[in-house]
Amino acid sequence: MIRKVLLIISIILILNFFASEAVFAQGETDSAIRFKSIAAGDFNTAAIKEDGTMVAWGDNKYNQCIVPPNLNDLKELAIGYGYIVALKEDGTVESNNDLGNNYIPPDLKNIVQISSTSDFICALKEDGSVITWGNNSYRQCNIPNDVNNVKSVSAGFEHIVALKSDGTVAAWGYNSEGQCNVPSGLKNVKAVSAGYGFSIALKEDGTVVAWGSNRYGECNVPDGLKDVTATSARGNHVLALKGDGTVVAWGCNYDNECSVPSDLKDVVAISAGGKHSVALKSDGTIVSWGNRSSGQCIDSSSIGIITSVCSGDYYNKYIVSNKRIAQMKYGRDDDNYKLSNVDFTDLKCISVRGTHVLGLKENGTVVSGGYNFYGEDDVPRDLTNVKAIAAGMNYSVAVKEDGSVIAWGRNSSGQCNVPADLKNVIQVAAYEGHTLALKEDGTVVAWGNNSSGQCNVPKGLSNVKAISAGKSFSVALKKDGTVVVWNVNDNSVYKVPNGLKDVKEISTGSDHIVALKEDGTLTAWGNDLFNQCYIPDGLNNVKQVSVGEEETLVLKQDGSVIGFKYPENNRLFIPNFYSTQTPQETYTISGYLSPDIVGLPQKSHLKSNINVELVELKRNIYTGDEGYFKFSNVPQNENGYTLRITRSGYLEREIHNIKPNNSGSEIGSAENPIYIWGGDINKDKSINMLDLILIAKLFNVNSTDGGKYIYNRDLNADNVINMEDVIIVAQHFNLTTVDYINDKLYDNNSIRELMLYNNT
Structure with a gap:
């Protein structure tokens, strides 16, 4: 009896041993990257990996897919036009490029959710309040007074939809299609999503309500749709995630963005892009479909x-x-x-x-x-x-x-008529009508269309190691x-x-x-x-x-x-999905700028859109309405950096020898900003009589006078070119760029001297 018991125990131990080995081996060979969060933009996609870092792919015109090495501990992503904004686990917000960092309010914290689609961003704070920044053309950044106790927000194309803690919905901003006209009596809502001219609400009972533009059927919620746990809208289509892990889509399908893969299942998160769709599965892999024009539809499970x-x-x-x-x-x-x-x-x-x-x-x-x-x-x-x-x-x-x-295949020019005596070939090249062959001895043979002499191999050509063919020419790379x-x-x-x-x-x-x-x-x-x-x-x-x-x-x-x-x-x-980010010691350069105009409030449209260029790194951003700018992830530079500050109608300014340190380098402050001088209309780096003449030619012209009005002569941006603009020029008359303190060493201890100089 004892022997039988020992035998059974031994068998169990052996089976457990081999079972553990099998699981271990499977884990070793399964190398797919695991993700925990996804975001789809207009022409790109981003995702957060299990380690809290992000990767992004697709359109990279503004370097929005390049991830700084120190961007980590991420919780959520939102993609706008040309940038990606990241919510960190500590409740702060950062972007992966200067365009995204452009208007992030200083000292922003205690954020629990972010959303962006075009050129503005909204964020939800722990206390249920909403904060916005960026383009405010349709007053989408003007939060209504009665919007509080908010649970979630969603940014559409120039409008915002907010879910309140009582299950009701508020919407504001651009309302051309009725996207802000929340249906009367709508309640018991648990999630909202905003698209291009329409809005979506997911109710507690798993049903969906839509309103606004319906030109592509984006408000035609499929009959009988229920058991929905999440929705996502962007562009002109909608995704709905059901409780069984499947996905339903409706709206515009010109790029197959609504053609959900038939075998898609086990989905835990969805994100609608401008013309593509992305799903995150329970195994941490990503599936995407729709428009591929910028490579935004890579599936992570197929990429090593x-x-x-x-x-x-x-x-x-x-x-x-x-x-x-x-x-x-x-x-x-x-x-x-x-x-x-x-x-x-x-x-x-x-x-x-x-x-x-x-x-x-x-x-x-x-x-x-x-x-x-x-x-x-x-x-x-x-x-x-x-x-x-x-x-x-x-x-x-x-x-x-x-x-x-x-x-x-096609043999219209004899391109498939391989020479009978051809042998010892190691490589071939082909284009439209002619073919090349590279032989072991480094010589080249050509046949087919020779209308442009592309088959006339140069006499004596030898020591070739590679070949390639164009439409009417041939190329050889030699060993040297x-x-x-x-x-x-x-x-x-x-x-x-x-x-x-x-x-x-x-x-x-x-x-x-x-x-x-x-x-x-x-x-x-x-x-x-x-x-x-x-x-x-x-x-x-x-x-x-x-x-x-x-x-x-x-x-x-x-x-x-x-x-x-x-x-x-x-x-x-x-990206290389498998790369790991090595933290680097980087710094920030930030500050406040303002036109030198008396009486400007802390927030003013005159302080916005000042171009700030970090010369050595060829990076530039624009200030917000507080005059604030911020460059993140700036590497150390022993020689210091130069900031070039420009605005149309104003005298260009450069600040040299900025050496960032661990506490960051802030140039100026909200109370004492760095000033730029108005009046250099003709951009000759001086403020003189030529500039006054240009203003005089349009004196008393206002912005409603058709094509006569030129904004860079309206220095105080009051929509009329008048004596106030002349006075601004007179204040700085005969000053040039060298009259700024160009070569002063700027650090946190010497900023005050600059402030005093600017205010005298």
Whole structure:
């Protein structure tokens, strides 16, 4: 009997041991990032990780997806136009960029919730009061006197909806569509959400009420909808989370933002973006759908360490992660273009041209997806042992382990007619009508369309290590880091820039070339008609580059991805989801500015919109109506920083040698701000007779006088150009920028001297 008991105990212990090992092993292999909160913006998405740090991806035109290393302990996020605002666990509010920090009131604390959609922010305090800042064009920042005891707030497009503790709702601001006309008798509400011209209320019984604009059906709550636990509205659509973890959507569906994935379940949080939707699942992963124009719809469960990027036409941008494709931009998936039906897993590499996607798997087989107009996706059934691939416009090329080449698809220019004696090939390149092959001996062979001499390989070309093809030209990268380009016209725009060297990678679009240098920087040249040779200032630490028809993608050394076209367009950004933030010692530079006009109150529109530039870091922000500005996450600089202060009609001012310290550097105060002098109308850095003449020419003109009124001559912004503006000029007559205290060392102990100078 004792032996049986001991045997049973031993079996149980062994089973428990192996069960623990299995769980441990599963935890080791399951590397998906876990998130606890999400927020969707107009063209980007942000999320808080379990460790309290954030990541953001999508449109990065204003660096709104770049996360400062010291932004942590986060509780909630809100995305506005060009910025992300974060609520911290301690009840304070910060932003990840200067645009978001612009108007955050100083000493803001005890915040329990934040909301933002366009260019203003509202926050709920512990005591149930609401505070707002930012654009107030429709008085959305003017809190009604009877709005108190608030439980939650939601910012729409220029209007705000607030839920009070008694279950009633208040709304104010822009009311063009009746979005602020709360239905009579509405009560027992437990949550609110505001969209573009409409408002949503979730009642205690799990039903939803909507009012305001209904041009896209955003107020057509689905019949029978119940058991709703949360709602989210933005743009022109609504998401509703049900108690069973499923999601319902209605409203505008032009970008499939309401096309909820059929298998989506176990959802615990939702966030509606401008034209996309995001859901957080109980396992901490994120699912998103809708518009992909800026890469805002990355799903976290499909993203690991990013190993490569590939850019096709405007609709097709891909990253390779976990040996599989993650489509991140637009992502056509209509009846003729089904990438989802292709097994793009266990990949070694991919190649993309236009809408054609070719993948080489680790086992040496090839998969292909796209429109298949010319059989470019009809991979030969017996094709195996492949070591390299190239996707052309509507045709495909593969190199086998034995060095032979096979091509299929469109053959209008003989681009698929592989030379019979071609062998010992290690790489191929393809574009629209011609094909290149690089041989083991470093020589190049070309065939197909030769209308521009793109197949006329230069005599003696050798020691080549990489090749690439454009529409009417061919490119070779030599082992010594130099580049050779050939077509009919050697003096064309494709001519290699003088002195270009140390190149380690090349990539081509239809009409231009981008070279990645050993130092991680890029050089671009070619046809620049549409600014396709644009490279963002300061771009460095690039690991890989891929040029598409309209957009360039780069993979950086830190594992993040950047996509760009030309300056005025959105910049795509995908973070390294697995990176950990290393805290850095950074500082703040803040202060108060004001026009030198007697009698201004502490808050005045004259104090707002003063441009403050942190010169060395090329960062700028604008003051709020208290004249306050704040730069966060400023690194130490032994040489000090320069602030450049400008406002139209005022004399530019620079403050030098600002050295931030642990207590922060505050320049001026609310009571004694730094002054700027009015009167430099013509921006010649002096206030003189020329400025008075410009004012005299429009004397007594007011803002209602059609196109005659010019605001920078109305120095006191009273909507009329009159004697008061002349007096302001007279007060500072013959002063120049050098009359400011330019070279004084500013620290917290010497500010008073500046104040005294400004007030004399």
